[in-house]
Amino acid sequence: MDEMAGGFDPHLLFAGRDRLGWEAAELGPVQPGSLAEEEPVWHEPPAPDELAYAYALHQARASGPPGPLVAGIVVALFVAGLILLGQSWWGPLLSVGTFGAIYPLLRAVGARERQLRREWEESEQTYEQRRTRLWAEHLRRVDEWRRQVELQEESELHRLAQAPLWYPLPAQPIGARIDVVGGGGVGWNSLLATFGCSRLSQDAALLVLDFSEYGVADDLAALAGQVGKAVAGIRLPDELDRIDLLAGLGGDDVVTLFTDAIHAGRARGDDGPDDRAADADLLRTVAGCLQGPASVTRLAAGIRTLLGESDQQGVLAPAEVDRLVEEIERAAGTERARERLRLLRISLDLLGGAAPANPATAARLRPAEGVLVVETGGHDSARKELLDRVVVQALLHGLRNAPAANWRQTVAVAGADRLGDGALERLARQAERSQVQLLVMFHHLRDIAERFLGAGAGATVVMRLGNGREAATAAEFIGRGHRFELSDLTMQLGQTFTDARGTSAGGSEASATSEANERSRTTGSGWVPDRRATTSVVVTSSRSADWSQSVNQAWAESRQGGQTRSRVYEFHVEPTVLQTLPETAFALLGVGGGRRVVFGDCNPAIASFPRVSRHAAEG
Incomplete structure (x- = not known):
């Protein structure tokens, strides 16, 4: 929020359509007309x-x-x-x-x-x-x-x-999932603020389940409050009395909810083939003996009764205790059954310790407007992880039991790394059926995230991944492609210099002699002819001498260069690029139909920059 302090208008983030961030425009050089x-x-x-x-x-x-x-x-x-x-x-x-x-x-x-x-x-x-x-x-x-x-x-x-310098990157249509992997507190805060404000501008409610312990919805809540949107925050387990996670659920739904929540966090192979069915049967037995609503505290008290312990808190009615006592022989008659009951009691005790929520005033996982942030934390990691899974199961059951028309909201789950494959897959399928926008955010690209990522028809956002193996996995997920790369570059330089000198000397001498005789006869006025004879001798001689010196110099320079481009099959995005992304930058995969990669930035302050378009870039 430091970048948005000092004159930032939060209404800028509530203008335009849904967006995940902005992509920088590629203006390029001035093209000749x-x-x-x-x-x-x-x-x-x-x-x-x-x-x-x-x-x-x-x-x-x-x-x-x-x-x-x-x-x-x-x-x-x-x-x-x-x-x-x-x-x-x-x-x-x-x-x-x-x-x-x-x-x-x-x-x-x-x-x-x-x-x-x-x-x-x-x-x-x-x-x-x-x-x-x-x-x-x-x-x-x-x-x-x-x-x-x-x-x-x-x-x-x-x-x-x-021309605009930034274009918004549109989010996926309602009902399509958005998976986010990598990043940290700053990046997630910025992404939720940018995306959440655009969703709130469409009069949609926004539910944020923050399991990351980063406070990733702080910026979103602050911005929404500045423009007059309803904002509510609940921190679990300290404020369990302010939210009714079991609102509208019957006994069977409560049993299924807790059974799925308890077993979703266990590694594959830890449970026996019948452990889940046995736990569900025990919880169903306890819930059947209760006359009132099956809250966490009342279920835990009922299990203690089956184990032969007294109800010291007095949360059960005498008639309920009597019915539970009658079930002890059947439900807890074997050592295996008693072991399962002890495990269930431990799990439910992790969720207990708070006063029951008042259904009339408690919040529900279905906000009608504005922003509801449900944040989990605490020093007990086992309690926190179980509470995370209970909240997700409560959301899943709420989606199942409510008509799709009643859900006009977006759900963001931050820190979904330990929720379990089955829970996330069922939540994703139900959100798609209910036409709910689902945003799932993972810290690391491993285990559940690697299996879950890209399994739906939505978009995938890859933020900074510092771990080399995770970055390589993300690059492999983004894909490879053919392109021409410069593979060979040659340059040859040559110089030549020639210096030739020569001297020549010569001469000639010639002489010629010519003789001419001329005789003529003329007749004058007399009868005696007049004879004349002339003889001439011409002697010519010539002499010449020549000398020459020649200098010939030549200098030449040659240059020869060449390039070779080869067709290669390489990553669209190199792992090192993903390792060095800025905190708010990301690579978006799967926008607009084709499998294409677009780099963007989710910094909310970009909305206040000059020359920011309100419409997505063409193409």
Whole structure:
């Protein structure tokens, strides 16, 4: 209750539907929105066809006379004109005429090339203008996309900031059992407070049988009292006079109740095959001799009478004593019968010592509203354990004798480790038939708890189990499953460095000689021809030297990693996890139909935390 002190509003626990606790929400990282993958993509507009331009230029040049041919003809005619310049007048005229005929063709080819160049420059300019415009539009679309993505991310952040951090874990439907194993006083106090307050909010009455000696209903009683709910507490055996455990029971029911209570706590094999039947027959004989109600004190007095002892307390009427005396020979005539009577007297004496309850004012194990806490304790462990079993048997008979419609309550049994298999199984079956919510809490997962756990169709709550064997048993009960686990992780790193250097030197020397002879004959104005002869000799020589130095350095780094995942069959919850659970944390098995495990926390203070949902998480 320390965490709930100082401004805690207990009404928060009485809001919403039935719950066992809360599960933490798995918010995870901010997920990118759908627009994050729709970034506008730039598509380059088609550029002018450079190949088409080159082809057109080639075609224009090909339509005129070949350039080398024209140049060769012009040069040849020009040289010929120079040679004939001194011999005849038509040489220069031939050169000029030929050039004048070819010049228009050359000029037309040049004009076509210039036109193609202008068209190419205009197309390039148009392309650049169009590309600039399209690029501006693309940048605008990118800015708009980024703005939309930012808005989407802000919306996601706002949603996460407003999303609940805790979701309630719903309890089982009415009539379904809830088994709790492990935990301690703090955990059970928190679980009963959280679960009990939610049940009381549905106008259901709550009966808590606290056999744990932890005071596990203290927080629940305090919270219920703060909101105006009726709260009653009875501590046994000190306050046996305040509760009527045998209310509404006939003689046979009382006999069955005490017989079952006495024998439920004995280990299997301790009793003979007829011991229970013999004890029931002896108790039935005593109850048949009594005219009034068969209380614990009156039954104990009747057994003393059968053993030949006097009724010092005077709780029996003389007529009842006379009838019991008449039964001594039949009921206590053998040593075995007297031994059974002595054992019954010892058991009933453990329950005696208090004034009988007043049926008109005593409480019953069927509260009409609010919370009734019946707590057992004391230094005598044998007396306490027997009293625990009597209370459970009284509850069981009360459920059997009352119509289901009259039970609008939840029953919590805390510390059920020593109540006996048969008693708990019968109580669970009867609670299911009577549509009573039953919560059974065990300290340890051993013996009766191991056999009882999960035998019904309800949920199982596993709290902290410090014992390694019990934690392993709980993990085995929760189950195993297939999943992929990282089994191998490899990482390889490599580095290489290469340094290569080289030097080379070389040279060459060459010489060449060429000789040309030229003879010419010209006829002048006279009749004697003019002969000319020319001889030329050309000598060329060359020498070269080269030197080079090369440096080659290379550095490389390589990384290689790998992961291997294997399919394994392991615990859904490891035993070490169950051993280290916080005091109020638990693993809930079997909620919502499937066999799934949910981790939760039953700390009542969570109800005052911010962002706590009133509705269970989906899925």
